[in-house]
Amino acid sequence: MKTIYIIRHAKSSWADHFLSDFERTLNARGRQDAPMMAERFKQRGIKPDGFVSSPAMRAKTTAEIFASTLGYPSGDITYVNELYHATLSTLWTVISWFNDAQNSVALFGHNPGLTDLANSMTETIRIDNLPTCGIFAVQIECTSWAEVEHAHREFLFFDYPKRTD
Template sequence: MKTLLLIRHAKSSWNDPDVDDFDRPLNKRGKQNAPEMATRLATRGIMPELLIASPAKRTKTTARMMAKEWHYDRDAIMFEDELYLCYASTFLKVITKVDDDIDTVAIFAHNPGITDFANYITQEIRIDNIPTSGIFAVQANTDSWKDFDSARKSFLFFDYPKQEVV
């Protein structure tokens, strides 16, 4: 079994309209939400073995903040240029490169691609939007990431900062 966590970057700042989209930092809420969501994931007993992120500042910062909460070596985070504002199909290209010794992967990326990909990989649930700091999790019945696309997948959960924790 392989577990995939799709994590949208935390809330970014729009305070400076002259800052390039790629270089936008997190705002105060984003800096609070990222560690909170990392803690929620740890409470579920799910710990990613590999973090892959878009290199945009807001995504990089989100991944590093969550890594800190998980005691994950932030220097081990993989940054994939192609995840910046990508289409849903790009996620499959990234996933198939993951070593099969790794069972749980977290991918940090952007909308609309991350929401489109979440809807592509599951038939049992459809979502309109993965909000900032949101986590969408699925499990694939396969031993190889190369077979992720064709494997039977089960929806695990969808969590985000404003959702009531039960």
């Protein structure tokens, strides 16, 4: 059994026009939402075996905040260049590369790919958008990450900063 936590980076800033898209940092709301969502994640009793992230600054910072909150060594986060603005096809490929010794992985990246991935994970749950710092969790009946795309997958939860229930 494997579990994936699909996590979109926290809200980022467009204020510094000299930064490339790749270098954009979190804005005030993102710096507030990421620790809050990491704490909500922790309160669920979740501690992923692995963290995989886009190397873009906003995704990297979000992953580091989650890692710090959950006691995961930030030096052990795996950064995968292909996750920067990845298509659905690329996301499936990257997931197949995950370490099979890790049964649960937090995946940090970008839209629209992550919303597409979340919607392709189950036949019954559809979301319009994975909001910034949103988390979409799925359990997969498989022993290898290479099997995930074709394995039975079950929705666990969907959480995001503005969720009130």
